[in-house]
Amino acid sequence: MWKFLHKLASPPHFYDLSAKMIPWFAIIGGIFIMYGTIAGLFFAPPDYQQGDAFRIIYVHVPAAYLSMMAYMIMAISAGIGLIWRIKLSHAVAAAAAPLGAWFTFLALATGMIWGRPMWGTWWEWGDPRMMSELIMLFLYFGYMALRAAIDDTVKADKASAVLAIVGAVNIPIIHFSVEWWNSLHQGSTLLRDGGPAMPAEMLYPLLAMIFGFTLIFGALLLGRVRTEVLFRERRSRWVRNLVCAQEGRNE
C-alpha cells in the first residue's frame, strides 16, 4: 500500500497514470449525467409544492456538494503538503481551487435561479446558507490571488496552504447553516434522519447526477493536477524527455 502510494506520488508516474484514468472518468461520468439529465428533466414527477422548478436541484445539488468537496480536497491536500512536504499534494491543492470556484459560482447561480420563482427573490442578504457559500467563493478567490502574487512556488504553496486550512472552518458552517440558524434555504433532503425524503423516480436521477458530476470533477481535477505537475517539474529531465519525444512525433 505505502509502496503504491509512494509510486503514485512520483510526478512522472502520476503524469502517465492520470492520462489513462481521465478518459474513463469522463466517459462513465458523462453516461451517468446523461441518464440523470433525461430522467430528471422528463421522467421524474413534478414536486407537489415546487412543480417543475424542483428539477433545478439536479444541477444545483451536485454543484453545491462539489463546491464544498473541492474545498475539502484543497484544504486537506494543502495540510498534507505542509506537514509531510509531498510536492504532489500541493499541486492537488492548487489545482482544486479554480474548479472549486467554478462549482461554487454554479451552486450560487442555480440557487438564485431557483430562488427567484420559489422565494420571490434572487438573493437574500443575511441568509446564512447563501452568505457562507458566498464567503467560500471569496476564499477561493483569495487563495488563487495569494498564489498568483507569490512567484516562488514553494513559498506560494506554504502561504496559500495556511489560508486554505484556516478557511476550512467555513465548511461545517455551510453544511449546518440550515440547522443552526433560520435560513430561507430548505433543510437537507438526502442526508437526513429517516433517509432521503423523495420517491425513487426523483431520487435515482439525483444520485446519478451526483455520481456523474463527481467523476467529471475528478477528470477535471486530474487534468489540472497534470498541468501543475508539468509546470512544477519543468526543469526536470523527465519533462524534457517527454516534450522532446512529443516534438519528434509532431515534426
Add this chain to the structure above:
Amino acid sequence: MSELFAMGNYGVFVWSSFGLTLIVLLVCIAQGNWHHAAVLRDIKTRIRAMELDK
C-alpha cells in the same frame, strides 16, 4: 411536446440552470486544456532557447 419543454411555466428557470451548468462545464474543460497547452508551449520555448545557447 412543447408542454414538455415548458416545465409548467418554470421553463426559463429550469433550462437556464441546465444551460448554465453545461456552459460552466465546457469552460472548465476549455480552461484546463488551454492552460496545459500554454505550459507545454513555454517548456518547449525554453528547451529551444537552451539548445540555441549551446
